[in-house]
Amino acid sequence: MSDIVENGTWQEIGPTDDFVVDLGVCVQNGDDQVAVFRLAEDEWYATQNLCPHQKQMVLSRGLTGDVKGEPKITCPLHKRSFSLRSGEFLGEGEMDCLKVYEVKSEAGKVFLKL
Amino acid sequence: MSQETIIVVGNGMVGCKFCATLVEKDADKRFKLITFCEESHPAYDRVHLSEYFSGKTAEDLMLQPESWYAENGIELHLEDKVVSIDREKKSVTSAKGVELVYDKLILATGSSPFVPPVPGIEKEGVFVYRTIEDLEGMMDYAKKATKAAVIGGGLLGLEAAKASQDLGMETHVIEFMSRLMPRQVDDAGGEILKGIIEERGLSVHLNKATTNIAGDGKVEAMEFKDGSSLGVDMIIVSAGIRPRDELARECGLEVGPRGGVVVNDNLLTSDPDIFAIGEVALYNNFIYGLVAPGYKMADIVATQLLGGEGAFQGADMSTKLKLIGTDVASFGNIEPKEEHKDIVITDPVRGIYKRLITTTDGKLLLGGILIGDADAYGNLLQMTLNEMELPEDPMALILPAGSGEAPSFGPGSLPDTAQICSCEDVSKGSICEAIEGGARTIPELKSCTKAGTGCGGCVPLLTNLLNHQLEEMGEEVNTDLCEHFSHTRQELYRIVRTTGIDNFDSLIEAHGNGGRGCEICKPAVGSILASVYNDKVISQGNRKLQDTNDRFLANIQKNGTYSVVPRVPGGEITADKLITIGEVSKEYDLYVKITGGQRIDMFGAKVNDLPKIWEKLIAAGFESGHAYGKALRTIKSCVGSTWCRFGVQDSTGMAIMLENRYKGIRSPHKLKSAVSGCTRECAEAQSKDFGVIATENGWNLYLGGNGGMKPRHADLFATDLDDDTLVAYIDRFLMYYIKTADKLTRTSVWVDSLEGGIEHLKDVIINDSLGLCEELDKQMQHLVDTYHCEWKDAVEDPEKLKRFKHFGNSESTDPNIKFVRERDQIRPANEDELATV
Ligand SMILES: Cc1cc2nc3c(=O)[nH]c(=O)nc-3n(C[C@H](O)[C@H](O)[C@H](O)COP(=O)(O)OP(=O)(O)OC[C@H]3O[C@@H](n4cnc5c(N)ncnc54)[C@H](O)[C@@H]3O)c2cc1C
Ligand code: SF4
Ligand code: SF4
Numbered sequence: 001m002s003d004i005v006e007n008g009t010w011q012e013i014g015p016t017d018d019f020v021v022d023l024g025v026c027v028q029n030g031d032d033q034v035a036v037f038r039l040a041e042d043e044w045y046a047t048q049n050l051c052p053h054q055k056q057m058v059l060s061r062g063l064t065g066d067v068k069g070e071p072k073i074t075c076p077l078h079k080r081s082f083s084l085r086s087g088e089f090l091g092e093g094e095m096d097c098l099k100v101y102e103v104k105s106e107a108g109k110v111f112l113k114l
Numbered sequence: 115m116s117q118e119t120i121i122v123v124g125n126g127m128v129g130c131k132f133c134a135t136l137v138e139k140d141a142d143k144r145f146k147l148i149t150f151c152e153e154s155h156p157a158y159d160r161v162h163l164s165e166y167f168s169g170k171t172a173e174d175l176m177l178q179p180e181s182w183y184a185e186n187g188i189e190l191h192l193e194d195k196v197v198s199i200d201r202e203k204k205s206v207t208s209a210k211g212v213e214l215v216y217d218k219l220i221l222a223t224g225s226s227p228f229v230p231p232v233p234g235i236e237k238e239g240v241f242v243y244r245t246i247e248d249l250e251g252m253m254d255y256a257k258k259a260t261k262a263a264v265i266g267g268g269l270l271g272l273e274a275a276k277a278s279q280d281l282g283m284e285t286h287v288i289e290f291m292s293r294l295m296p297r298q299v300d301d302a303g304g305e306i307l308k309g310i311i312e313e314r315g316l317s318v319h320l321n322k323a324t325t326n327i328a329g330d331g332k333v334e335a336m337e338f339k340d341g342s343s344l345g346v347d348m349i350i351v352s353a354g355i356r357p358r359d360e361l362a363r364e365c366g367l368e369v370g371p372r373g374g375v376v377v378n379d380n381l382l383t384s385d386p387d388i389f390a391i392g393e394v395a396l397y398n399n400f401i402y403g404l405v406a407p408g409y410k411m412a413d414i415v416a417t418q419l420l421g422g423e424g425a426f427q428g429a430d431m432s433t434k435l436k437l438i439g440t441d442v443a444s445f446g447n448i449e450p451k452e453e454h455k456d457i458v459i460t461d462p463v464r465g466i467y468k469r470l471i472t473t474t475d476g477k478l479l480l481g482g483i484l485i486g487d488a489d490a491y492g493n494l495l496q497m498t499l500n501e502m503e504l505p506e507d508p509m510a511l512i513l514p515a516g517s518g519e520a521p522s523f524g525p526g527s528l529p530d531t532a533q534i535c536s537c538e539d540v541s542k543g544s545i546c547e548a549i550e551g552g553a554r555t556i557p558e559l560k561s562c563t564k565a566g567t568g569c570g571g572c573v574p575l576l577t578n579l580l581n582h583q584l585e586e587m588g589e590e591v592n593t594d595l596c597e598h599f600s601h602t603r604q605e606l607y608r609i610v611r612t613t614g615i616d617n618f619d620s621l622i623e624a625h626g627n628g629g630r631g632c633e634i635c636k637p638a639v640g641s642i643l644a645s646v647y648n649d650k651v652i653s654q655g656n657r658k659l660q661d662t663n664d665r666f667l668a669n670i671q672k673n674g675t676y677s678v679v680p681r682v683p684g685g686e687i688t689a690d691k692l693i694t695i696g697e698v699s700k701e702y703d704l705y706v707k708i709t710g711g712q713r714i715d716m717f718g719a720k721v722n723d724l725p726k727i728w729e730k731l732i733a734a735g736f737e738s739g740h741a742y743g744k745a746l747r748t749i750k751s752c753v754g755s756t757w758c759r760f761g762v763q764d765s766t767g768m769a770i771m772l773e774n775r776y777k778g779i780r781s782p783h784k785l786k787s788a789v790s791g792c793t794r795e796c797a798e799a800q801s802k803d804f805g806v807i808a809t810e811n812g813w814n815l816y817l818g819g820n821g822g823m824k825p826r827h828a829d830l831f832a833t834d835l836d837d838d839t840l841v842a843y844i845d846r847f848l849m850y851y852i853k854t855a856d857k858l859t860r861t862s863v864w865v866d867s868l869e870g871g872i873e874h875l876k877d878v879i880i881n882d883s884l885g886l887c888e889e890l891d892k893q894m895q896h897l898v899d900t901y902h903c904e905w906k907d908a909v910e911d912p913e914k915l916k917r918f919k920h921f922g923n924s925e926s927t928d929p930n931i932k933f934v935r936e937r938d939q940i941r942p943a944n945e946d947e948l949a950t951v
Contacts, residue, residue: 020657031929065633
């Protein structure tokens with residue numbers, strides 16, 4: 001039951017209950033990987049899983065949180081933080097942004113727009 | 115020459131002063147003076163209003179006797195109020211119907227107390243504190259009242275509270291903000307004031323927003339936003355002042371957005387024939403709520419009218435007064451800008467609080483506050499007004515005479531050339547320069563010196579140095595954990611202990627600043643919860659708090675794989691166990707290395723394989739080595755008296771016993787230890803957090819050592835201990851460290867930061883100077899009794915096992931991980947190699 005939209009399709013990625021609040025899960029998408037974060041009962045974010053700093057597939061294993069209300073993910077390797085809303089790097093200096101994806105939960109299932 | 119008419123609206127302190135000044139200067143009688151006085155008494159000394167309670171009469175307080183006005187040709191309209199101004203006709207009309215024409219008009223209507231629109235505020239028994247009539251009303255009402263509350267803990271409110279107490283009432287001060295005199299002092303000063311005031315029998319209630327005043331027609335109780343209430347039968351409102359600009363407003367003069375008649379340097383309003391002076395005048399967006407600036411304004415207007423030159427350029431707001439028997443003085447600018455330096459000394463025991471604000475370079479005094487001891491007021495005021503250069507150490511100006519310098523420990527004693535951050539090669543000197551240049555936080559220091567931006571290992575030392583320098587400069591140090599908690603780790607630990615809160619969500623809700631937490635507070639709280647309760651670190655509520663290492667019970671490596679370190683207590687291992695390590699490493703193709711802590715590390719494990727690896731290790735009798743946690747790592751040992759010809763005690767046996775006792779305990783940072791069998795010290799115990807060296811008679815205990823980046827020799831703590839005493843001392847040392855160290859602080863840094871250093875520790879641990887030993891012993895025993903192997907816990911729980919997967923939606927491992935072989939083992943492929951493998 002995927003619903004075709006402008007630049008992607010909604011893909012089911014698993015039951016809602018498999019996503020623990022405040023934690024991330026890595027989703028395989030062909031050769032690519034997406035990190036999906038559930039920050040509250042119904043608050044979802046998704047970014048690329050690749051940390052742009054060390055180029056490793058680790059972001060889904062980082063800590064979530066916020067800086068002045070802006071939800072963020074902190075990379076487990078060197079504690080670089082990125083906005084979960086925009087993917088923007090939240091620290092000092094130069095760093096690539098994260099790609100962000102749309103994600104939602106409906107009828108007990110989670111969908112990611114890929 | 116015909117006389118010009120000047121009408122002064124308001125005969126209060128400033129209006130009266132204006133009349134007196136003009137009369138004095140106007141020798142030729144060029145002006146005819148008329149003044150309207152709304153009150154039934156001609157101008158009186160409002161500043162000393164409270165003395166009306168202690169027996170002074172209205173006559174005593176009067177600034178000029180009533181006869182003075184007639185004698186000087188001043189037409190005084192007593193008990194008559196101006197109700198309108200006609201600027202076109204240049205006339206005023208009074209409540210009694212008098213209409214008079216002016217050439218120049220002076221507005222000196224002062225201000226009125228601000229009464230917040232709380233439901234019930236109109237009830238009988240609510241008073242303000244501004245006029246003699248207000249006081250008469252209070253005195254009358256107090257005869258049948260026993261309990262009063264003052265709304266507002268500012269200067270005036272406290273004065274009113276004293277008056278209310280003098281009237282024989284049980285008196286409560288209700289303050290909406292979190293401290294008394296919120297405009298003048300900071301939290302520490304407010305705390306000291308509170309102490310002083312409570313000592314004088316007044317009750318102080320902070321953070322109280324009044325939502326309702328209950329009672330049948332008259333005041334019976336106050337109700338607050340937090341749901342509490344206070345039974346009182348009288349209320350005095352002192353919640354600030356509002357300029358009485360109503361006349362000016364109605365006749366179209368310019369007024370400020372928050373009230374006050376706008377005046378220029380000449381104290382002229384937007385009408386060139388109307389001046390405003392005193393508390394009604396808004397100069398430079400500021401209302402001067404003191405009498406001295408008002409007097410200055412009166413003088414300037416009088417001078418100008420007589421043809422002289424005069425311009426108001428603001429006024430000094432310095433005051434010194436006795437508040438409830440305590441000296442309180444403030445001078446100059448007491449609202450520092452960010453770049454200014456703030457020097458504070460507090461002495462809660464003697465009730466003294468002093469604060470100086472200086473320019474960034476520390477050379478000029480801008481202002482300050484003195485509570486409890488205002489002897490230095492005169493000097494300091496002079497230094498401020500005359501812009502005199504401050505001495506090297508401005509603190510000396512406010513220290514009580516004869517107090518010596520505090521002994522310095524830790525980062526203060528390092529030479530300027532000392533390298534603090536080795537990654538970026540930053541010396542103590544350049545860090546201090548940056549702090550002097552205005553850096554106040556670790557992120558600021560990081561961005562201007564680069565220190566701590568590499569591995570981050572130097573951040574605790576950097577923090578210590580920053581705090582030390584700021585303290586030296588007399589500034590308050592921000593020790594907040596992060597934006598989510600305005601507490602230090604130590605304070606949070608205490609909060610968790612005393613409240614029994616056992617999860618992050620409740621803690622941030624009750625003691626945090628809102629938000630979701632972050633990578634700083636979550637692991638810190640996770641560690642505190644583990645240190646207090648020893649619940650499983652990856653149980654339901656706790657798992658989300660842990661950094662990746664604690665969450666996956668293994669150490670993440672640069673390519674996202676993990677290393678696995680089983681515990682090898684004391685470094686003693688059997689052949690069978692070695693074989694198991696060999697077999698497991700072979701099966702999962704792991705890189706194997708002997709660590710510095712006498713154990714074996716297996717690298718390159720993928721998340722999906724971790725549980726299977728542990729299962730095999732557990733089956734062979736291994737446990738988790740907690741290499742991933744801020745916890746006890748290893749206790750190294752030499753073979754001691756069992757094998758070595760020099761050994762005097764069984765160092766291996768002792769190391770194994772200690773390692774098994776403390777394994778798994780979470781602490782502010784990792785802990786390392788070693789036990790040597792004789793003074794030859796082969797196990798290097800003196801470079802450990804706690805080190806034990808055997809003697810003929812028992813054990814010597816060394817504390818606070820460190821290898822690594824900033825080596826520190828451990829301090830000898832106690833000698834020739836028997837086994838039980840040794841264990842008791844280490845128990846207390848560790849628990850005291852867990853209780854009082856800041857986050858991510860090794861024991862070496864912690865010991866140095868303790869006032870008194872190792873001597874203080876001896877006092878606490880051996881002499882029980884703080885009466886803590888019993889508590890520390892009990893807490894440690896709880897941790898020892900609740901030990902569990904975290905790997906075993908994970909592999910036995912299917913819910914937890916589900917999390918050890920790279921992908922949520924597939925069982926595959928991360929295809930991005932690539933290895934190459936080097937010296938017969940794997941290692942992560944580097945960027946150049948990635949394309950080829
Ligand atoms: C309890 C208390 C303690 C204080 N302690 C200090 C202190 O320690 N140090 C210090 O510097 N300051 C102190 N102050 C403040 C000081 O009293 C004022 O700054 C000063 O009185 C201001 O003078 P003013 O003439 O501008 O206003 P006021 O003295 O208030 O006089 C204004 C007068 O104008 C009258 N009026 C208003 N409108 C009209 C109208 N339309 N027609 C006719 N008359 C009108 C009012 O009734 C009032 O009598 C204290 C104030 C209070 C209440
Ligand atoms: S000294 Fe400062 S820190 Fe280090 S290795 Fe380090 S960052 Fe790096
Ligand atoms: S410390 Fe002493 S007992 Fe231990 S190995 Fe060295 S010499 Fe032997």
